[in-house]
Amino acid sequence: MSSPTSPNTTNQQFPTSPETVDNALLLASLSSLGTPQFLGPAITSAATSTRSKLVIVLFSRLFNRAPGEADDNHSRLDFPSSRGISHTEQWDDVQRLLTFVYVQAFKTAQQKDKVLMDIDVLLRGLDENVPEELGRNTDIVFRVSGDSIAVPLPPTISDKRYVYLPAGDRLHENSRELRSETKQEMPSFYPVLALGGTFDHLHPGHKILLSMGAWITSRKIIVGVTDDEMLQKKANKDVMEKLPVRMERVRTFLRFFKPSLEFEIVPLNDVYGPTGWDPNIQALVVSKETLEGARSGMLLLWVMETGLFTLVSKVAAHRASHSLPPLRQFVIDVISSTSSCLDHADAEWLKNNKLSSTYIREWIVEKERGKE
Structure with a gap:
């Protein structure tokens, strides 16, 4: 070497x-x-x-x-x-x-x-x-x-x-000063964590979400990928990647980022996904927009672009009624265009140039039209 x-x-x-x-x-x-x-x-x-x-x-x-x-x-x-x-x-x-x-x-x-x-x-x-x-x-x-x-x-x-x-x-x-490790308020890792999204044309927003989920996971990460049938109303759905492609790209990226983990990539075709039955899940990753939506009593359970909303109390009640432990939430904040974590120039760019699969599909369609 x-x-x-x-x-x-x-x-x-x-x-x-x-x-x-x-x-x-x-x-x-x-x-x-x-x-x-x-x-x-x-x-x-x-x-x-x-x-x-x-x-x-x-x-x-x-x-x-x-x-x-x-x-x-x-x-x-x-x-x-x-x-x-x-x-x-x-x-x-x-x-x-x-x-x-x-x-x-x-x-x-x-x-x-x-x-x-x-x-x-x-x-x-x-x-x-x-x-x-x-x-x-x-x-x-x-x-x-x-x-x-x-x-x-x-x-x-x-x-x-x-x-x-x-x-x-x-x-x-x-x-930035690091927080003291002498009196930790929580474990450094959670053994099993879940998150979800459409993950169409995997882009940096998706990768930040997946990376942060893997970052705090020690054993297994479960990712729900929205089923094709639930995405029929998406704009430019004709250029959307099929479910097997999206699932494999998620798996490939996670293996590249943190190969020591076990990966369970599953189709998401209902509100709960594995959080509705898996007792081993200890944590969820949610977005800033999720918590802002929670002020009106709503919570985006499966993060990012899924568009699947459910009441916080409903999720908690469902897990409690099935003797499932409560879930710790971690918030993805910085990919919001209003985030204070970005400087003005980057926040303005993010606001005007959506970091989204919708934008990427629009770009692909425009490119195809230009070839005609």
Whole structure:
């Protein structure tokens, strides 16, 4: 393997005009969970120079094995390292981080009319082995000038051609204090978690939802994918992906983000989904819009785009009547266009350019019309 801190020096380049490639990696390290504004220029350059798939990998000691996390000897390095953060207690900070990175990349792709470009963001600790699969089918590796990544990189990455991109200003980096781990209010993980959605043309909004669900899950994540029959009234349904395609894309992404989990991807054809009968589910992921809707007594049980609403009391009563434990809710806040977690420019962009499957289907239809 190559040195933990530097790749093959013969491959290092700092071009004035990066070429365009099909598939690219962007590797960067983080010292805090503050919004990494300094990565903005590098993310923009990498997204501009990529046609099909961009994978952004963020390395940090904060993502090391967390308190209460099982020790997977197959994926961890041998040398001792510090423990990572509590996944549940730093929920807000991590979703803010993911959203910033996804928005920068997708905003650039959209501006370049590459709406279908596949963008993935991975979080990796400094105590993890970097799998060889990560570098396969990659044409180029982007790095940030002056950045050092203290983990060994496999030959599938270290032997690739490197392009170093300039970093932005770190003076205004928004660092955040971590919550104390000495008196945790909740476990770092929940063994089994559920969430759901249509997941049509899997986009960054979906991936933030899935990533955050996997982030706080230690054993199994259950994802309900809305059945085709329940989506007949969707706009431009003719270009909507079929259920098997949507389910497989969800499974593929989750396996890429956190391969240690067990995945149960199921069709969703009623209000409750597995939450109506599975006693092992301890937590749900819900959106900010969900909670705002709850003020009128309504709760979106299956998150995001499903359009399936039910009374909170009805869900609670159903689980209680079947001797099922209550569910802990975690809120996805930052993908809302009114979220205070985004700066003004990104919030305005999100408001005017919907991060939604509806927008993507409209884009596809317009492209097809242009070919006629």
